[in-house]
Every structure is written in structure tokens, then in C-alpha cells.
Amino acid sequence: MRLSLAAVYAGALSLPAAFAVSISEINGNKFLSPYIGQAVTQVTGLITAKGPDGLWLRSTTPDNDKTTSDSIYVFGRTILANRTVGDIITLDGRVTEFRSSSGFLYLTQISSSSNVVTVSTGNEVTPLVLGKGKLNPPTGQYTSLDTGNIFGVPNNVSLVSRVNPILEPEKYGLDFWESLIGELVTIEKPRAVAKPNNFRDTWVVGKWKTSGDNKRGGLTMTDRDANPEAILIGTPLDGTRNPTNTKLGDGLADITGIVYQAFGFYRILPLTALQITDSARPELPPATELRYKGDCKSVTFGVYNVENLEPNSVHLPAIAAHITNYLGSxxxxxxxxxxxxxxxxxxxxxxxxLTLSTLVTEISKLSSVPYSFVDIDPVDDRDGGQPGGNIRVAYLYDTSVVRLHNPNPGFSTDANEVLLGPKLKYNPGRIDPQNTAAWTASRKPLAAAFETLDGKNLFFTVNVHFGSKGGSSSLHGDARPPVNGGVNDRQRQAEVTASFIASILEQDANAKVIAAGDFNEFAFVAPLETFVAKSGLRDLDEVAGIKETERYTYLFDMNSQQLDHMYISPALTKGAEFEHVHVNTWATTDAPSDHDPSVARLNVCGK
Incomplete structure (x- = not known):
């Protein structure tokens, strides 16, 4: 059943008599039509495209107002009969606003059409070309309601549907796409900035100004900029299907289609399926050159979210191959x-x-590196993730290079402490595992102390996997700023973990500490800003001088983004090297993990 905002208005208002208005007047200069629920007559337009459930009309008398779209969707299958693209028609109907979920933006449309009359046929249909003239999407902000920071905390302080601001298409991305809703447009020489989703929809940009461009051709999310200039290409109107093998950075043939709003995103419904014209090369990145050189000045550290790895995972051999061949063991x-x-x-x-030993065995088929492993079992079904999976963080370590310092592992509920030395009460041990305010169905960090085999070089590690972003809203959604699911949990987790690390550095400012893992957050958002400020650690991306646009380990919607990080104490910064190895974000959809791994080389010499 289709539900629309018109029903709400119809129940509350006495609707006026029908009257004639233009398409641009129906759309108005805001997100919601000024004619919601009202009957309109003699709406005149050129049919620019047809879909399975309706057609699109472009006004024959455009108003030349950049804030008002001159096109609109007419919903209803009965109107499709005997109608052809290029026909000019008039019709009566009712203005409605439709969305399929309360978190989405509304689509203005005409429903219940009647008195449809064909005025003329065979008229020329010319698409607007995006990227030309004033048709350039903004590159920074999404809406005026985000108050300059789409990642701001608190989230969800206003709703587009409630405020209904006047469109400013030259300043804000959502306003730009809304000002073109229903229009037939062309994107010249587009490129893919993501892989297809499960519906084969693909995010692209065209020949217009972009920000956040990375070397692969994607758009990297940066502070206050989540790339509103990208647009999703949805299901083709001719019934064909988009390809599934589009990769980050691929070149595509010109796209012509209708600007539309559905399922939480503005999108273009192409007339025909996407065509790949230029596949990004090389298909996979080169292996890292950050290798262990046989001394304490060159100890290497990897971080890898291996996506629900268990003994029989079909992707386990590929993970082992990545560790050996791309991460340099x-x-x-x-x-x-x-x-x-x-x-x-x-x-x-x-x-x-068994999971960890199977991984080690698989690695041993490819390398002579003698890995051992260490982890601590969680309490059953208390750490989130896939039900029954009991995911946790763990370490692999090369026993020919390092060993645990005075091993003394804790149990699931044992809280690790920093004792005088500094040293750990449990090695390894979980950080504050019974703090239910911080760890609501989430993984607990695992702190450990390692040393080189001569016992002269001690360093501390903290392996994290903060709470997920489940419950987040669309960047194109009604809530502004968008809901960043779990941000309050991650804030508490960051504070607890940072305080533990700070207690090490309070005893020894020269202690060598590495915190790494899947933080499920961006470096420029409150939880990780808090983590850096309270822990005393430094972001290794900044230390190593990684360009902001190359800081990504994950693809989500239109953005190359970084969820996986490594932070180090001041004593480790000199000569520190770091690299993100894009074996999964560059690959097709059958990559063994949805995260890229990263590798660091650090000097751990000295006590």
C-alpha cells in the first residue's frame, strides 16, 4: 500500500476546489509542495520518460526559477496506456507527497489523474546536461539544517519535513537534487565512486567539480564533507539491469535518466542500463613495502577486520593470502x-x-612465519555481532620477533588494570568488560604487553572494535544532522579506552602504546576526537603524513571512508610509517572482507 502525506492533510483540512497551476508552482521552492492534498486541473507537460507505475512530465512553460523543478512524476498505471514519450498532455489530479518510510524525504507527485488529453505528439525531448551552466551540484554541505557539520552531535535535532526550508541549490546538495526532481538529465563521462549495492544501484559523479577525490577515482569523506555531489544510479526504466561488476573508479558511458527520490536517497533512474567503458587499473594494489627488517626499529603491525571469520569460512584462505602476500606477514x-x-x-x-589455529595453519601454507595467537573468550551472546558468532578481537604475533611479556591472561569478566611499572594486571586482559553503560552488546578492547625476544623492548597494545553504526539514517534522509547510529555508545567506549591508555602514559610518558582496530567511527567525529584528547595518543595517519583523501578502509554509499585506525604514543612517532592496503575496496563485490587492512612499521627500541 502506498501512503502519502496528502492523506494527513485531507483528514485535517477542508480541501479547496480544483484549479489550474503549472508544474513549477506545484513543486514550489521548498522540499514539500505548497499544494499538498489539493486537486489541480489542466496541468500541462511534455512526457519525458515512462516507468512501470507512471510517467514524468516537463512543463511547457518553465518559470526559469532555479529553485523550482519544471518536471513532476504522475503516479498511476492507467495513464500509461496510449501515451508516448514526446506527447504533450493535460490532466487533472491531486498533489501528494509520498515516502515509503518515515526516515526518508518525500517525493512530490500527482496522483489520481483524470481527464487526460493529448495535445500533440512527436515533440522533441532534450535532457538537461548536469555539469553545464548552473547545473553543478554543491560539494560541501547537504542542507542548511546540518548547521555546517553533517557529523555534528547531537544528531536528529530537526527534520526537513517539519522545517521545509526554502531551497538553495547553489549551496546545498539535497536542495540541488530536489530542485531537479522529476527532470530528465544527462551525466556526461560519469565515473563510479562505489561498488553496486544489492539492487545493482551505483553511485557516480560526472564532469562537475568534486571534492575528496582519491587516487582510485572515489570520493573520500573528510571533515564536514560527505560528498553531496555524488548521485545514485537506480533501476533502469527499460526493464534491463545494471551490471554487478562495477568497481571503484570505473568509467561509464553517458547516463540519461530521471531525477527521483526513493528508499532514502535521491537517485537517477536511467533510461537504459549502465555500461562500463573503462575499468580501473590495476585491479588490486601492490603489496606493502613496509616489511620487518630484522631489528627493533622495524617491527610491523597489521590491523584487519576479517568479517565474521570462523573455521569453515570460505573467505579464510583469502584472508590468509592477504596477510602473507599483501601485508607482508x-x-x-x-x-x-x-x-x-x-x-x-x-x-x-x-x-x-579452532578459528585462530585454522587461520594460522592456512598462513603456514604460504609462509614460514611462525604465528601464534591470543584472545579472550567473551561471555556467550554478550558482545554483539552475528547471533551465535561471539565475535571478539584477537592478536596474531610472529614468535620469531616478539612474545607476550609475562603472560597472565584474564577471563571474560576480568577487568585489566595498569599497575606500577607500568605493567598490566592481566596480559592480555579486557578493558572494563562489566561496564554495561559502555559495552552494550559490543566487543571489549583487549590490552596486551609484548616485548622483543631479547626482553629489552616493551610495548603495549590495545585492540578495539567499537559499537556498530546500526540505526544510522540516510545522508539524504529527513533527520538533520543525520542519525549516527551508536554514537553515544562509541563516545562512552572511547572515554573508557582512552582513560586506560592514559593511565599507562601517566606512569611513563615514554611508554610505547599502539591502539588499533575497527573504531566504527571517523577521525573527525566526537568519539575519536575525545579518544585522542584523553588517551594522549596520536593518529598515525597524521603522523605518517597520509593525504586526507587516501585515508579510507571502507566503502559505504557514495563515500570512501575510514573506520579502521591506528593510534600511537609520542615515543613511537619518530620515523613511523603507515599504509592502507586497498585489497577489498578496489576489488569486486566478492572481496573476502568489507574492510581494507592497514600496515605500520614502528621503532619499538628501548624499554
Whole structure:
């Protein structure tokens, strides 16, 4: 059943008599039509496209107002009969606003059409060309309601549907796309900035100004900029299907289609399926050159979310190959999403020794590096993730390079402490695992102390996997700023973890500390700003001088973004090197993980 805002208005208002208005007047200069729920007559327009459930009209008397679209969707299958693209028609109908979920923006449309008359046929249909003249999407902000920071906290302080601001298409991305809603447009020489989603929809940009461009051709999310200039290409109107093998940075043939709003995003419904014209090369990145050189000045550290890894995972051999061939077999590897020995089977098993030993065995087929592993089992079904999987963080470490310093592992509910030395009460041990305010169905960080085999070089590690972004709203959604799901949980987790690390550095400002993992957050958002400020650590991307646009480990919607980070203490900054290895974001949809791994090379010499 289709539900629309018109029903709300119809129940509350006495509707006026029908009257004639233009398409641009129906759309108005805001997100919602000024004629919601009202009957209109003699609406005149040129049919520019047809879909399975309606057609699109462009006004024959455009108003030349950049804030008002001259096109509109006419919903209803009966109007399709005997209608052809290029016909000019008049009709009566009712103005409605439709959305399929309360979190989405509305689509202005005409419903219940009647008295449809064909005025003429065979008229020329010419699309607007995006990127020409004033048809350039803004590159910074999404709406005036985000108050300059789409990542601002608190989220969801206003709603587009409630405020209904006047459109400013030259300043704000959503305003730009709304001002073109229903228009037939062309994108010349587009490129893909993401992989297709499960519906084969693909985010693209065209020949217009963009920000956040990375070397692969994607758009990297940066502080206060989540790339509103990108647009989603949806289901083709001719019934064909978009390709599934589009990769980040691929070149595409020109796209012509209708600007539309559905399922939480502005999109273009192409007349025909996307065509790949130029596939990005190389298909995968080169292996890292950050290798261990045989001394304490060159110990290497990897971080990798291995996506629900269990002993029988079909992607386990590929993960092992990545560790060996692309990451150069790091001396210590921070792993996230290690599942228990029977994966998603929801029983009392929490042990992951078989998962980790199977991974080590697979690596041993490719390399002579003697890896051992360490983790701590969670309490059954208390750490979130896939039900029954009992995901946790874990370490692999090269026993020919490092060893645990005075091993003394804790149990699931044992809270690690920093004792005089500094040293750890449990090695390894979980950080404040019974703090239910911080760890609501979320993984607990695992702190460990390692040393080189001669016992002269001690360093501390903290492996994290903060709470997920589940419950987030669309960047194109009604809530402004968009809901950043779990941000309050991550704020508490950042504070707890940072305080633990700070207690190490309070005892020894020269202590060597590395915190790494899937933080599920961006470096420029409140939880990680808090983490840096309170922990005393520094963002290794900044230390190593990684260009902002190359800081990404994950693809989501239109953005290349960074959820996986490494932070180091001041004693480790000199000569520190870092690299994100894009083996998964560059690959097709069958990549073994949805996260890229990263590798660092650090000097851990000295006590």
C-alpha cells in the first residue's frame, strides 16, 4: 500500500476546489509542495520518460526559477496506456507527497489523474546536461539544517519535513537534487565512486567539480564533507539491469535518466542500463613495502577486520593470502570479527581456538612465519555481532620477533588494570568488560604487553572494535544532522579506552602504546576526537603524513571512508610509517572482507 502525506492533510483540512497551476508552482521552492492534498486541473507537460507505475512530465512553460523543478512524476498505471514519450498532455489530479518510510524525504507527485488529453505528439525531448551552466551540484554541505557539520552531535535535532526550508541549490546538495526532481538529465563521462549495492544501484559523479577525490577515482569523506555531489544510479526504466561488476573508479558511458527520490536517497533512474567503458587499473594494489627488517626499529603491525571469520569460512584462505602476500606477514596483527569455533551456530560454544589455529595453519601454507595467537573468550551472546558468532578481537604475533611479556591472561569478566611499572594486571586482559553503560552488546578492547625476544623492548597494545553504526539514517534522509547510529555508545567506549591508555602514559610518558582496530567511527567525529584528547595518543595517519583523501578502509554509499585506525604514543612517532592496503575496496563485490587492512612499521627500541 502506498501512503502519502496528502492523506494527513485531507483528514485535517477542508480541501479547496480544483484549479489550474503549472508544474513549477506545484513543486514550489521548498522540499514539500505548497499544494499538498489539493486537486489541480489542466496541468500541462511534455512526457519525458515512462516507468512501470507512471510517467514524468516537463512543463511547457518553465518559470526559469532555479529553485523550482519544471518536471513532476504522475503516479498511476492507467495513464500509461496510449501515451508516448514526446506527447504533450493535460490532466487533472491531486498533489501528494509520498515516502515509503518515515526516515526518508518525500517525493512530490500527482496522483489520481483524470481527464487526460493529448495535445500533440512527436515533440522533441532534450535532457538537461548536469555539469553545464548552473547545473553543478554543491560539494560541501547537504542542507542548511546540518548547521555546517553533517557529523555534528547531537544528531536528529530537526527534520526537513517539519522545517521545509526554502531551497538553495547553489549551496546545498539535497536542495540541488530536489530542485531537479522529476527532470530528465544527462551525466556526461560519469565515473563510479562505489561498488553496486544489492539492487545493482551505483553511485557516480560526472564532469562537475568534486571534492575528496582519491587516487582510485572515489570520493573520500573528510571533515564536514560527505560528498553531496555524488548521485545514485537506480533501476533502469527499460526493464534491463545494471551490471554487478562495477568497481571503484570505473568509467561509464553517458547516463540519461530521471531525477527521483526513493528508499532514502535521491537517485537517477536511467533510461537504459549502465555500461562500463573503462575499468580501473590495476585491479588490486601492490603489496606493502613496509616489511620487518630484522631489528627493533622495524617491527610491523597489521590491523584487519576479517568479517565474521570462523573455521569453515570460505573467505579464510583469502584472508590468509592477504596477510602473507599483501601485508607482508606483520610482526603483530590486530584482528577483529573473529568468531567462535562453530560460527553463527547459536549454542554455548565461545572458544575461538579452532578459528585462530585454522587461520594460522592456512598462513603456514604460504609462509614460514611462525604465528601464534591470543584472545579472550567473551561471555556467550554478550558482545554483539552475528547471533551465535561471539565475535571478539584477537592478536596474531610472529614468535620469531616478539612474545607476550609475562603472560597472565584474564577471563571474560576480568577487568585489566595498569599497575606500577607500568605493567598490566592481566596480559592480555579486557578493558572494563562489566561496564554495561559502555559495552552494550559490543566487543571489549583487549590490552596486551609484548616485548622483543631479547626482553629489552616493551610495548603495549590495545585492540578495539567499537559499537556498530546500526540505526544510522540516510545522508539524504529527513533527520538533520543525520542519525549516527551508536554514537553515544562509541563516545562512552572511547572515554573508557582512552582513560586506560592514559593511565599507562601517566606512569611513563615514554611508554610505547599502539591502539588499533575497527573504531566504527571517523577521525573527525566526537568519539575519536575525545579518544585522542584523553588517551594522549596520536593518529598515525597524521603522523605518517597520509593525504586526507587516501585515508579510507571502507566503502559505504557514495563515500570512501575510514573506520579502521591506528593510534600511537609520542615515543613511537619518530620515523613511523603507515599504509592502507586497498585489497577489498578496489576489488569486486566478492572481496573476502568489507574492510581494507592497514600496515605500520614502528621503532619499538628501548624499554
Amino acid at each position: 606483520p610482526s603483530v596483527i590486530f584482528l577483529q570479527e573473529i568468531q567462535d569455533n562453530n560460527g553463527a551456530t547459536n549454542d554455548a560454544i565461545v572458544d575461538a581456538n
